[in-house]
Amino acid sequence: MFKLKCDDFLDYDEATGTYSMSAEQQVRDETERNKWKTTGFTLLKDWRLYLMLVPMILVYVLWKYLPMYELTAAFRYGDYELTTDRPWAGISNFQNIYFGANAAAFWQAFRNTFIIAFYGLLFGFPMPIILALFFNEVKSNIARSIMQVCVYLPKFISTVIVTSLTLALFSGNAAGGQIGVVSQLVGKIFKSSKMLQASLDGGLVYTIQYFRPIYIITDIWEHAGYDSIVFFAAVIAVSPTSYEAAQIDGAGKMAQMRYVVIPSILSTVVIMLIMKIGGLLSVGYEKLYLLCPDSTYGNYAVATVVSTWANAQGNYLTQAFGIAGEMTNNLIGMILVIGANTIARKASDVSLY
Amino acid sequence: MKRKIEVSELIFKIIAYFFLIVFAALCIYPLIFALSSMFSSFDAVRNNEIVLWPTGKLQIEAAKYVFNSSRFWVSYSNTLFVTFIGTIWCLIYSILGAYALSKKRLMGRHGWNFFLVFTMWFSAGVVPQFLNYQSTGRVMATIFAGSTNMSDIDLKWLIVLAMGMNATNIVLLRNSFEGVPSEIEEAARIDGATELQILTKVYIPMSKATIATVALFFGISRWNGYFWAYKVTNAAGQNYSWPVQVYMRDFIQLNTALTGKYSVDDAWEVADIGKATSIAYSMVVFAMIPILVIYPFIQKYFAKGVNMGGVKE
Numbered sequence: 001m002f003k004l005k006c007d008d009f010l011d012y013d014e015a016t017g018t019y020s021m022s023a024e025q026q027v028r029d030e031t032e033r034n035k036w037k038t039t040g041f042t043l044l045k046d047w048r049l050y051l052m053l054v055p056m057i058l059v060y061v062l063w064k065y066l067p068m069y070e071l072t073a074a075f076r077y078g079d080y081e082l083t084t085d086r087p088w089a090g091i092s093n094f095q096n097i098y099f100g101a102n103a104a105a106f107w108q109a110f111r112n113t114f115i116i117a118f119y120g121l122l123f124g125f126p127m128p129i130i131l132a133l134f135f136n137e138v139k140s141n142i143a144r145s146i147m148q149v150c151v152y153l154p155k156f157i158s159t160v161i162v163t164s165l166t167l168a169l170f171s172g173n174a175a176g177g178q179i180g181v182v183s184q185l186v187g188k189i190f191k192s193s194k195m196l197q198a199s200l201d202g203g204l205v206y207t208i209q210y211f212r213p214i215y216i217i218t219d220i221w222e223h224a225g226y227d228s229i230v231f232f233a234a235v236i237a238v239s240p241t242s243y244e245a246a247q248i249d250g251a252g253k254m255a256q257m258r259y260v261v262i263p264s265i266l267s268t269v270v271i272m273l274i275m276k277i278g279g280l281l282s283v284g285y286e287k288l289y290l291l292c293p294d295s296t297y298g299n300y301a302v303a304t305v306v307s308t309w310a311n312a313q314g315n316y317l318t319q320a321f322g323i324a325g326e327m328t329n330n331l332i333g334m335i336l337v338i339g340a341n342t343i344a345r346k347a348s349d350v351s352l353y
Numbered sequence: 354m355k356r357k358i359e360v361s362e363l364i365f366k367i368i369a370y371f372f373l374i375v376f377a378a379l380c381i382y383p384l385i386f387a388l389s390s391m392f393s394s395f396d397a398v399r400n401n402e403i404v405l406w407p408t409g410k411l412q413i414e415a416a417k418y419v420f421n422s423s424r425f426w427v428s429y430s431n432t433l434f435v436t437f438i439g440t441i442w443c444l445i446y447s448i449l450g451a452y453a454l455s456k457k458r459l460m461g462r463h464g465w466n467f468f469l470v471f472t473m474w475f476s477a478g479v480v481p482q483f484l485n486y487q488s489t490g491r492v493m494a495t496i497f498a499g500s501t502n503m504s505d506i507d508l509k510w511l512i513v514l515a516m517g518m519n520a521t522n523i524v525l526l527r528n529s530f531e532g533v534p535s536e537i538e539e540a541a542r543i544d545g546a547t548e549l550q551i552l553t554k555v556y557i558p559m560s561k562a563t564i565a566t567v568a569l570f571f572g573i574s575r576w577n578g579y580f581w582a583y584k585v586t587n588a589a590g591q592n593y594s595w596p597v598q599v600y601m602r603d604f605i606q607l608n609t610a611l612t613g614k615y616s617v618d619d620a621w622e623v624a625d626i627g628k629a630t631s632i633a634y635s636m637v638v639f640a641m642i643p644i645l646v647i648y649p650f651i652q653k654y655f656a657k658g659v660n661m662g663g664v665k666e
Contacts, residue, residue, distance in 0.1 A: 043460065048548035049453050053465065056450030056523070063485065063515045064472045070481035131376065134369035149652060150377035156644050157384075158577030160598045161637050165383040167611045168390075181386070181404055225380060229656050253362035278474075285479065286580040290602070311479045319480050326478035334475045 074327055078320030093324040106325045109309035112302055113329065116288075117280045119216050125276055127224040129269060132231035133261065151225025163290040166218050170210075171203025180204070205291060206298035215291070215303075219284075227272075234268040235261060274344045278337035281329055285311070384641065390634040391415055398634075399627030415631035419639055427593065428600035429639070431509060435582075435596055436575040439513045443522075443571045448564070451526035452552050473520045486585050489515055504589035512596075516581050517574055522567045529563035530556055565654040569647075576644060597640050605633045 009025035012018075021029075031038075043050065074093055076086040097106040131151065138144040154162070169182045179187075183204050187195050195204070204210040238261060246256045285307035292303035294312065304312075306329040313322030385405060390398055394409030402408045419425055453459055454466060476482070490503030490511055498505035533556055541551050557564060579598040586594045595603070606612045608629040 039460070042458075046458065046548075049456060049459060052449040052548070052552075053453040053459075055446035056453075057465075057468070059446055059514075059518065060468065060472060062489070063518060064476070067477035067481040067485040068475075070484045071477055073481070073484075131373070134373050137366050137369040138373065147373050147377045148656075149649065150380045152652065153384075153648065154380050156573050156577075156648060157641065158579065158598050160577075160579050160602045161387075161641065164602075164605055164611055164633070164637060165387060169383060169386065171611070180401065184401075221380065225376075233656075252359050253365045282476075289580060307479050311483075314480060314483065319484075322480045323478065326480065330475055330478055337474045 071323060071327055073320055074324040076320060078317055089320070093320045094328070097321050097325050097328075102321050102325075105309060106306075106321075108301070109304050109306045109325070110329065113281055113283055113305040113307075115302075116212065116215060116305065117283050119212060120219055120283070121276055121280065123216055124220050124223065125273065127220050128227035129231050129265075131224060131228040132235050132265075133257070135228065135232050136235045136261075148225075151228070153225070154222045155226035157222075159284070159286045159290060162218060162222060163287060166214065166291070167203065167205055170214050171205045202298045208299060208302050211291075211299040211302050215288075219287075230272060231265060231268060234265040238264045270344065270347075274340040277340045279333075280336055281306075281333035283307075387634045387637045387641075390631060391638050393631065395625055395627030395631055397627075398631045399625075412631075415628060415635045418628075418632050419635040425597070425600060425604075425636060425639075428595045428597045431594060432576060432596040432598070435509055435512050435578075436572055439517050439575045440568060440572045442513060443517050443519075444564070444568055447523045447526055447567065447571075448552070448557070451523050452530055452556060454523070454527045455530035469520050469523060472518075482581075483584055483588075486511065486515060486581065487588065490585070490589065502589075503585075504591050508586050508589055508591050508594045511585060512578075512582050512594075516578065517571060519570065519574065522570055525563055525567055526560070529560040533559050562654050562657045565651055566657075569651050569655055572647075573644065597636075601633070601636045601640060604636065609633050 009022055009028075010019045011022045013020060073086075075088060075090065077089040078086070078093065096102055135144055135148070138147065167180075169180045171180050171183070180203070183195065195210070205214055242260050242264070243256060246260050251259060283305055285305060288303055288305055289308050289311065292299050292308065294300075295304075297303070306326055310322035310326040313319055313325075382405075386403065389403050389405065389407045392407045392411050392413065392415075393403050394412055395414075397403055397409035450469075454462065454469070456462070459465070477485075487503060490506065490508065491501050493511060494500050494503055494505045537555055537559075538551055541555050546554065577598065578596065579602065582596045583599045583602070586592070586599065610626060611630065611633065
């Protein structure tokens with residue numbers, strides 16, 4: 001029994017009847033003893049490689065991970081001067097924003113975040129796929145390139161310009177009692193006097209019932225073209241022989257779409273959907289901030305999201321609430337990312353991270 | 354082999370062309386609108402008569418005003434500075450880091466990757482990030498100005514160093530570097546190339562498309578950055594460090610009726626609201642010009658770069 005267990009590291013000498021350490025085990029012991037030395041040597045030999053990593057690590061620690069340390073402020077009382085070391089508050093700040101005095105404002109912001117993100121996904125996600133499928137129909141390279149140049153462009157326009165033009169087109173310049181071009185057009189088509197009145201009152205963007213559609217439309221305008229790049233790459237990767245085979249089998253255009261193209265791009269669609277779900281709660285706060293800077297604007301009730309709400313809680317008395325609220329939002333966002341990724345890995349062997 | 358075009362195919366093609374042309378036109382329409390408003394008469398701008406083409410008596414007063422506005426060009430040069438230096442700084446640490454991360458022999462590679470990717474999943478949020486920038490400013494002021502007041506240093510350097518991080522871009526670069534065959538690296542190493550030489554002579558030339566894409570992304574986000582630059586410069590009251598986006602928004606908010614209701618009682622920098630609006634559109638056009646100039650040249654790269662460095666593993 002003993003022999004069986006030990007004969008991988010002991011040698012039995014038949015002549016003398018004694019055991020001695022086997023040669024392989026001696027090598028193994030030697031390696032084990034020198035493990036740190038070897039590691040150190042490899043590190044030393046590759047020091048240039050590790051030095052290359054240093055600037056990136058430094059930047060990320062300083063400006064991405066140190067802010068996370070500031071999250072501890074969510075567990076401290078806010079109503080003390082910043083200079084003094086503020087006492088620990090436990091979870092009282094969280095209780096305040098979930099059930100207490102700030103609950104209404106926080107849940108409103110959270111609800112808005114979720115609604116804007118959900119509608120953005122619902123209407124914004126199919127658009128790039130449709131664009132990619134349609135681009136595939138354009139056989140002339142020049143025509144397609146011109147169209148692609150046009151549709152990718154909005155992605156590179158700054159948020160300030162996008163919001164200013166949104167306000168100009170949808171709200172317009174109330175100075176002369178006139179309204180924006182799009183408002184005029186929509187008002188003419190639908191003969192909606194309510195909409196015209198809203199445009200005159202404060203502009204469509206600042207009216208509660210029109211803000212969300214406008215936000216979603218401008219978001220699609222910004223991102224759909226650019227997001228179609230990935231799908232278009234997937235569509236043109238479909239081999240021409242598949243189309244030919246389908247044609248020989250008598251498939252029309254719709255049948256080809258249904259049985260050839262859609263199945264081929266499905267994995268890309270799934271990955272992109274997972275990515276979008278993962279980023280669901282991180283809506284673009286810059287744009288929302290520019291469309292609704294503070295509570296005096298008419299669209300505050302629907303346009304304020306958790307980030308902009310937290311930003312408004314910036315002074316030292318209330319910032320603990322803002323930090324706590326945003327931390328909640330971002331933690332849920334992180335759970336969504338990890339959850340979506342896990343499901344993807346289980347379901348289709350493709351995952352992002 | 355000529356094939357008869359079926360009716361369903363024809364209908365589909367017509368719908369596709371129609372939809373694409375309309376969408377492409379809508380994508381550039383607001384830009385044409387801004388350009389037309391820049392040159393339309395002030396009355397037309399005031400009364401929102403512009404639909405597509407310049408209306409009324411054409412003028413270049415608005416463009417002249419912007420051309421002579423020193424505050425606009427100071428903020429413009431701030432943006433140029435931040436974009437140029439900031440993009441180079443981001444590219445340097447991203448390329449070096451991505452190169453190290455792409456090496457299988459790097460110890461704790463998974464750990465470092467997680468360190469990077471975690472910032473995509475979870476961010477501290479607006480308020481902690483702002484507190485962090487404020488303390489960064491204080492530390493920089495202690496080092497360079499001998500005080501703890503953030504406004505004593507030029508905040509452009511804070512914007513350049515601390516902002517514009519993007520983990521996705523580093524992942525793009527890393528994936529692209531991983532795609533370079535290791536035999537080439539071995540060959541270079543046998544020829545006596547050092548680590549840095551391998552990077553600059555082998556890896557960077559072979560990943561030109563991705564690097565161009567990533568540089569474009571960094572540059573555009575710098576050029577377009579508004580929120581943090583606004584927060585930081587405003588907290589310190591340092592108007593001379595404003596990037597052009599911040600100045601433009603400020604001008605539009607203070608002088609035009611685009612962001613709020615117009616009231617005659619307010620003090621206006623430009624007396625005529627039509628002229629002020631036209632000036633605002635001129636600023637929009639001026640601020641877009643660099644992007645419109647660079648974009649067509651680099652556009653062929655980024656479709657390739659995005660797909661190459663896209664989803665992997």
